[in-house]
Amino acid sequence: MxxxxxxxxxxxxxxxxxxxxxxxxxxxxxxxxxxxxxxxxxxxxxxxxxIDPYEEYRVHLLTKLNKHIRENIKAWNDEDVHNLLLNLKADKVYYGNSFVQYNLKDKEILLSLYTKEGPGRMEYYKYKVDQKEKNRVIFYLVKMKN
Missing domain, CATH: 1.20.5 (Single alpha-helices involved in coiled-coils or other helix-helix interfaces)
Structure with missing residues (x-):
């Protein structure tokens, strides 16, 4: 139904x-x-x-500085590296607007990093010649300033 x-x-x-x-x-x-x-x-x-915007500039500057040291060093010790860095000019090691300087007073390497995006940063590095491998310089970051 x-x-x-x-x-x-x-x-x-x-x-x-x-x-x-x-x-x-x-x-x-x-x-x-x-x-x-x-x-x-x-x-x-x-x-x-x-990615850190300063990373590219830091890598290029430290690579160019290391290449400059390798090409112009006579003996691998701290004194010769210090003397080589004394003669370092900002126009020898640069990338874009960024460049490398040597601070004689503190015996530090100063990286002035300027990017296209904005303000720069100052990074201070100490260096040391590696005792195990004589033809190697090690850079240590000491401080940063914005």
Whole structure:
């Protein structure tokens, strides 16, 4: 008896619209979750892979300084390295607007780092000739000034 009852004309259309809207809602929620997951991954990668803007300049300057020392040193000891650094001029070792100076008073190497993005930074390094490997100079960071 109940099965033979006649249904109204729009009943199947309404059920179809309700079910399809529920499916679309679930799909939109899944899509939103995937977008949130992707944003989280990107922000995590950016925070972990953040690069110091001065790193490129520091690497180039210390590499050029090391190359300059290797090419012009006669004997590998602290005194000869000190004498070589006394004759160092800012126009010999530079990269962009950044350059290297030698502070005679404190016997420190001064890196003046200036980037394209903004203000500069001063980094002070001490040096030491490695006793195990005679043809190697080690630089130690002493302090930084912004």
């Amino acid at each position: 109940f099965r033979n009852r006649k249904r109204q004309k729009g009943f199947i259309m309404i059920i179809t619209l309700i079910i399809s809207s529920m499916i679309i809602g679930v799909l939109l929620c899944c899509f939103k979750l995937e977008i949130m997951r992707k944003e989280y991954i990107i922000s995590t990668m950016k925070s972990q892979l953040r």
